[in-house]
Amino acid sequence: MAETGYGKLIRDGLWCNNQALVALLGLCPLLAVTNIAINGLGLGLATTLVLTLSNTTVSLIRNLVRPEVRLPVFVLVIASFVTAVELSMNAWFYELYKILGIFIPLIVTNCAIIGRAEAFASKNRLPKAIVDGLAMGIGFTLALVALGAMREIIGMGTIFSQADLMFGPAAAGLEISLGDDFQGMLLAILPPGAFLGLGLMIALKNIIDNRVTKAQAVKADASLPDAQPNAS
Numbered sequence: 001m002a003e004t005g006y007g008k009l010i011r012d013g014l015w016c017n018n019q020a021l022v023a024l025l026g027l028c029p030l031l032a033v034t035n036i037a038i039n040g041l042g043l044g045l046a047t048t049l050v051l052t053l054s055n056t057t058v059s060l061i062r063n064l065v066r067p068e069v070r071l072p073v074f075v076l077v078i079a080s081f082v083t084a085v086e087l088s089m090n091a092w093f094y095e096l097y098k099i100l101g102i103f104i105p106l107i108v109t110n111c112a113i114i115g116r117a118e119a120f121a122s123k124n125r126l127p128k129a130i131v132d133g134l135a136m137g138i139g140f141t142l143a144l145v146a147l148g149a150m151r152e153i154i155g156m157g158t159i160f161s162q163a164d165l166m167f168g169p170a171a172a173g174l175e176i177s178l179g180d181d182f183q184g185m186l187l188a189i190l191p192p193g194a195f196l197g198l199g200l201m202i203a204l205k206n207i208i209d210n211r212v213t214k215a216q217a218v219k220a221d222a223s224l225p226d227a228q229p230n231a232s
Helices: 006-016 028-034 037-061 067-092 093-101 104-108 111-119 126-156 167-173 189-224
Strands: none
Touching: 006 093, 006 104, 006 126, 028 093, 028 104, 037 067, 037 093, 037 104, 037 111, 037 126, 067 093, 067 104, 067 111, 093 104, 104 111, 111 126, 126 189
């Protein structure tokens, strides 16, 4: 397998191959818990932790696992880390844990995590596996937070409400409100709003990518040497 640079791994995870906006993996939790930004941040950080730890472990044991049993072994590794994360959230972030509910244990079945373990971590050395896990996890978290923030602002007129669930009572002051008389759009915080918001985010990414591609093409054309003059 051709070596992949760290810069490309980071770009792929954050933007070019974002698991939520490009690969369209892990959409069940993405759409279900992003009615506010803090919920998305909590689940995103939990997913990032599991993704990084599972990539690390799979990379370490990749030469010890027989090909016939690699997927069951990978799932067992992921399930072990998900259980540890779930118990930790239950102990230290209980209110947030109750809100996220079933979607924490469902991280085990997140196709993004299993896919990175099989497609990348099992074929690359430890440093690259760690970077890939972090980049993919952070990219997924950013998509969760962005969608949650969009729905929260449009639906409730607030941003970072219930921040104290993750950061403690002192973080209650982080909430920004558009005013008590703000008439929010109920559709934004209902399930259809999640689909509409995700569609808008994907469309925006595609527009940005197309403009960047066109700008690069124009720049490349401008850098070409002028045609040689015809011989007299």
